[in-house]
Amino acid sequence: MTRQTKEIIIKYVFFTFSLVSIIVLGLIVFSLFREGLPIFGKVSVKDFLLGMEWYPTSDPPSFGIFPLIIGSLIVTVLATIIAVPLGVMAAIYISEIAPQAIKEILKSVIELLAGLPSVVLGFFGMVVVAPWLQDTFDLPTGLNIINASMILAIMAIPTISSLSEDALYAVPREFKEASYALGATKFETITRVIIPSALSGISTAVMLGMARVIGETMVVLMVAGGAAAIPGSIFDSVRPMPASIAAEMGEAPFRSAHYQALFAIGIVLFFLTLFFNLVADYVSHKFRQVGSGTL
Amino acid sequence: MDSDIIIKLNKVNFYYGQSRALTDITMNFRKNKVSALIGPSGCGKSTLLRLLNRMNDLIDGTRIEGEIFFEEKNIYAKDVDPVEIRRKVGMVFQKPNPFPKTIYNNIAYGPKLTSMNTDDLDTLVEQSLKQAVLWDEVKDILNKSAMNLSGGQQQRLCIARALAMKPDILLMDEPTSALDPISTAKIEELIEELKKNYTIIIVTHNMQQAARISDETAFFYLGNMVEYNKTEKIFTNPDVKHTEEYITGRFG
Numbered sequence: 338m339t340r341q342t343k344e345i346i347i348k349y350v351f352f353t354f355s356l357v358s359i360i361v362l363g364l365i366v367f368s369l370f371r372e373g374l375p376i377f378g379k380v381s382v383k384d385f386l387l388g389m390e391w392y393p394t395s396d397p398p399s400f401g402i403f404p405l406i407i408g409s410l411i412v413t414v415l416a417t418i419i420a421v422p423l424g425v426m427a428a429i430y431i432s433e434i435a436p437q438a439i440k441e442i443l444k445s446v447i448e449l450l451a452g453l454p455s456v457v458l459g460f461f462g463m464v465v466v467a468p469w470l471q472d473t474f475d476l477p478t479g480l481n482i483i484n485a486s487m488i489l490a491i492m493a494i495p496t497i498s499s500l501s502e503d504a505l506y507a508v509p510r511e512f513k514e515a516s517y518a519l520g521a522t523k524f525e526t527i528t529r530v531i532i533p534s535a536l537s538g539i540s541t542a543v544m545l546g547m548a549r550v551i552g553e554t555m556v557v558l559m560v561a562g563g564a565a566a567i568p569g570s571i572f573d574s575v576r577p578m579p580a581s582i583a584a585e586m587g588e589a590p591f592r593s594a595h596y597q598a599l600f601a602i603g604i605v606l607f608f609l610t611l612f613f614n615l616v617a618d619y620v621s622h623k624f625r626q627v628g629s630g631t632l
Numbered sequence: 633m634d635s636d637i638i639i640k641l642n643k644v645n646f647y648y649g650q651s652r653a654l655t656d657i658t659m660n661f662r663k664n665k666v667s668a669l670i671g672p673s674g675c676g677k678s679t680l681l682r683l684l685n686r687m688n689d690l691i692d693g694t695r696i697e698g699e700i701f702f703e704e705k706n707i708y709a710k711d712v713d714p715v716e717i718r719r720k721v722g723m724v725f726q727k728p729n730p731f732p733k734t735i736y737n738n739i740a741y742g743p744k745l746t747s748m749n750t751d752d753l754d755t756l757v758e759q760s761l762k763q764a765v766l767w768d769e770v771k772d773i774l775n776k777s778a779m780n781l782s783g784g785q786q787q788r789l790c791i792a793r794a795l796a797m798k799p800d801i802l803l804m805d806e807p808t809s810a811l812d813p814i815s816t817a818k819i820e821e822l823i824e825e826l827k828k829n830y831t832i833i834i835v836t837h838n839m840q841q842a843a844r845i846s847d848e849t850a851f852f853y854l855g856n857m858v859e860y861n862k863t864e865k866i867f868t869n870p871d872v873k874h875t876e877e878y879i880t881g882r883f884g
Contacts, residue, residue: 437692511729515790517690519742519797520719529741534732 372592373600376400385601391576392564393585393595400598404565406605408482408575411568412561413551415486416493419499420550421543423490424497428539429496432505445504451495459559462488467560469604476572483571488556493546500545504538505531523580537621544617548610554579578602638663638801639684644698645666646679646688653679655855657698661801661848666823668722668842668863671852672878677835680852681803684833685721686714703800707758717745722794726806728786730778730793735770738778738789742797756796764792765822784815791822795830802826808841820845839879843867851875 377385381399388401390404431443466487467479505621508531516526562574576584582599589595639661646654654676661667668676683700684686686707707717719742730738740756757774761767766788770781778789787807794802804823808816808840823832823845836842842849843863851872852862859866859875870876877883 509729511725511727512688512731514687514725515729515731515793516741518685518687518718518723518725519745519793520715521742521745522715525745530731 342475366582366607369600369603373597373602373604376594376597376601379594380418380598385598386605389567391581393589393598398500398594400594400603402578402581402598402605404567405576405578405581405602407567408561408565409557409577409579409606409609411553412482412485412489412577413547413573415482415571416489416550417543417547419490420493420497420546424494424542424546425501425539427494427498428501428505428542429527429532432502433531434523447495447498450491453492455531455553455555456559458488458491459556462556462560470572474572476563480575481572481574482561482568485557485561485575485577486571489550489553492556493550496549497542497546500542501535501539504535504542507538513538513565519621529551538624540616541617541621544613544620546614548613548617552610553577554583558583578606582606635761636663637661638703640701642699642701644683644696644700646676646683646697647695648691649693653855654683657857659850659857659860661831661833663831664829665847666827666834666845668846668849669833669852670837670839670842670849670878671858672883673837674854675852676855677850677852678805681723681805681833681835681850683803684803685718685723686875687718687723689714707806711761719797720799721803722789722797722799723803724790724794724805724807727810728783728790730779730781730786730789732779734775735778735781735789736774739793741797760792760796761789763795763826764788765818765825766792783837784811784818787811787815787819788822791819791826795826799830799884801831801833804832806835806837809837816841839867839881851878853878 380388385400385402386401386406388399389403390399390401391404392399392486427443427447431440431447435443462484463480466484469479470476470481470484471479512530512534513526516530520531557577561577561580563576563580564574565576565581566573568575582602585595586599589599637660641657641659644654644657645652657680669680671677673744679688683696684702684707688694688696700708702717702721706710706715716853731741733741736757739760740753743753743756758767758771761770766785769785770789773780779788781789787810791802791807808819811819820841823834826832828849834842834846846863848861849863849866851858851866851874853874859870859872861871866875867879870879
């Protein structure tokens with residue numbers, strides 16, 4: 338066999354393997370749509386997305402997922418508000434300030450956090466955070482938005498922190514030296530040079546953290562409370578979309594309207610995560626190309 | 633005689649961890665002169681330069697012995713804030729390193745740290761860019777990213793940025809080694825112009841450059857200062873044979 342034929346064979350082997358994963362993913366998306374789309378023959382897209390009532394097993398059933406969407410969004414936004422400062426600050430501390438020994442410890446602890454199974458975190462939310470919230474704020478239940486947001490924030494921190502850290506490390510040493518040489522302190526260098534230079538990477542980290550949170554199932558299933566209604570305060574229970582799917586899929590009869598509606602929720606979720614990923618991608622490219630010259 | 637000495641090194645030893653990078657350096661730099669530091673790679677000339685504005689503080693595991701006096705004050709004394717030193721001793725690096733900000737904000741970066749008001753800032757930006765002979769080329773694009781400038785322009789921007797702090801001394805670490813001959817010539821002209829108002833200490837690999845622009849030249853080898861004298865003397869009739877061999881290109 339000549340060297341050239343070998344090269345060609347190797348090329349096609351790799352091509353085949355990459356094709357397999359793409360095809361499998363494509364088929365999953367295809368089946369998601371095949372199972373989910375028929376619901377729109379029974380309910381209009383508008384009634385489905387904006388309908389206020391989710392009673393899939395009543396007679397007649399109503400399939401309005403607006404409260405579920407709101408549940409997902411509010412939990413995601415709140416988790417992001419909690420996780421971003423913590424994650425970004427941790428990344429700045431690790432990459433710019435911490436002495437070597439502390440840096441190593443912190444990095445491994447955060448990696449450990451990323452490795453925690455979500456069910457363990459959910460369990461923690463259920464038996465530790467929930468009773469505490471209930472007692473402290475005198476609530477009917479501790480399984481609510483704020484509880485879910487806090488636990489989700491803990492899950493998002495490793496993503497946000499480690500990706501932000503990469504972005505901060507990628508800031509050229511020359512920028513830092515230039516800043517110090519002009520008589521800037523460490524704090525001034527961090528806030529005026531390092532963070533602006535790493536901003537696109539940090540934004541990407543935040544978007545990917547949000548994508549992780551919005552798709553997370555186990556935690557919201559366990560600690561969000563499960564009420565399919567528009568919440569009035571952060572101490573109310575909600576039922577985010579992944580929790581609905583996980584909780585109800587087992588009891589929904591095969592190819593029933595309920596079953597199709599759950600798949601359709603999956604489609605909505607798919608588009609939401611896709612949106613976050615696209616934004617993350619866009620942000621990271623956009624800033625890089627113009628040399629972030631206007632920061 | 634003593635009054636025109638601005639920096640005085642007294643028995644300076646410098647270590648990166650265990651390895652000694654500079655051995656017993658004692659030398660004086662004179663005010664409003666251009667002093668060139670030459671020598672083969674790794675001889676310690678850049679290390680010495682970075683000692684003068686305490687940039688080596690930023691590297692972990694370094695240690696200095698001896699004293700460096702800047703205007704009669706030991707800059708390595710305990711009560712000295714390196715930030716203060718760096719405001720008086722500007723630095724230009726080997727690779728042009730403008731911030732990914734606008735041209736205006738590059739120049740204004742340093743002065744803003746010292747909380748100047750904005751009216752003065754516009755004047756200062758213009759003045760600094762004029763000093764660096766860049767004003768005519770960039771006056772219409774002050775709000776464009778500095779990253780769009782050519783390498784030579786970027787380097788002059790970096791010089792302007794350093795000048796905006798109104799330093800007493802300008803340290804230059806091989807400022808033209810990444811530039812083409814035309815940009816290099818411009819920077820050299822600029823140095824000639826700047827020495828009227830500033831003390832310039834320049835590290836260079838280019839012997840002709842040292843001969844062209846400097847008043848005094850120090851030759852370093854393996855962390856030792858071999859010879860330090862008037863540039864003319866070093867290049868025509870050096871006292872040490874080693875210096876002559878390096879300058880004539882027999883080693884290095």
